[in-house]
Amino acid sequence: MSGRLLGIVWSERFREISFSHPMIRDVSKQRISKFKEMVSKIEDVIFISPEPSSYNDLLEVHEESLLNKIKEVSSLDHIGFLDSGDTVHYPGMFDDVLLVSGSTLTAISMSKFLEYVYIPLGGFHHATRSKSMGFCPINDVNLGLSRLLKRGEKVALVDVDAHHGNGIEEMFYSRFVLKINVFAYDGSFFPGTGDPSRRGEGEGSWCNYNVGMPLGAGDDSFEEALRLLKLVEDFKPTYLIVVAGVDGHKDDGLRSLSLTSRSYNSLGIKIGNLARRIGAKVISYGGGGYGPGSALSMFSFVQGLREVKVEEEVKTEDEEKRKYVKKLVDSFFESFTCGLKQ
Ligand SMILES: [Zn+2]
Helix, strand or coil, X not given: CCCCCEEEECCHHHHHCCCCCHXXXXXXXXXXXXXXXXXXXXXXXXXXXXXXXCXXXXXCCCCHHHHHHHHHHHCCCCCEECCXXXXXXXXXXXXXXXXXXXXXXHHHHHCCCCCEEEECCCCCCCCCXXXXXXXXXXXXHHHHHHHHHHCCCCEEEEECCCCCCHHHHHHHCCCCCEEEEEEECCCCCCCCCCCCCCCCCHHXXXXXXXXXXXXXXXXXXXXXXXXXXXXXXXXXXXXXXXXXXCCCECCCCCCCCEECHHHHHHHXXXXXXXXXXXXXXXXXXXXXXXXXXXHHHHHHHHHHHCCCCCCCCCCCCCHHHHHHHHHHHHHHHHHCCCCCCC
């Protein structure tokens, strides 16, 4: 067993934060605390205290009207919704929003000293410039991408949440960022975006890859999807941003895929190896997760980054679905350019 140093952005406040629907708020909070317990037993982990971001930092990726709305509802004394019924607001939530978005900025500054930084409470990939959506009041990933591009970094995004990262695609569709999304897709499953034929435009032409897996796809389909990491290797980013959402686990409360913690471990191992080969820094997020398998999946991912195998669950397979994903991934290999000559 090896042990590579991993930075984890952590605040005790994280245990209390969830912007999810009231029905699943408790379970989404519990996974954060359970993950902290599990990861605290590992040596070679350092916990980094996040600095809150400022209102102006968030203006980089959001309209003033959205930020003012969140600030305003934050002063109310009851719980309500920021959208049509998914994303909650509660008294004092604006401070949590600043803490969560500041975590990304803290991760970026700490990445000067660390190869891998993980933010367990983060990866709010549904919020757009003007709207909160899907348990995401703001979009912390977009803030990170925007900040790194401003610094002149070359960035690739790997987003493997069960739900397509619509907020990221919308903002960076025409930007020179390689984007690989792996999620559950049938054309209508939330958020309904993620059409595999959308490959980017302008500076971002042929940089957008949506691996929409059939609902119920298992570990074998996910392994097929991960073959696309070869594109990241060819692209050679200086930073690799990974939304490692664990709501694709087979026991998740919002069940849509049939993955086990093995898939998340495999993702971590592959991302870790890849980053070492090309010399990229990794900033990763815990993403979504609403079930009993969430904490183990998160733990398996970070252990993977450190080259440690976790094989506690039985692999899930579905040959038909795997074949479908294989075909889709093969077609992406045929068209990939993203700034590279073919
Ligand atoms: Zn999700």
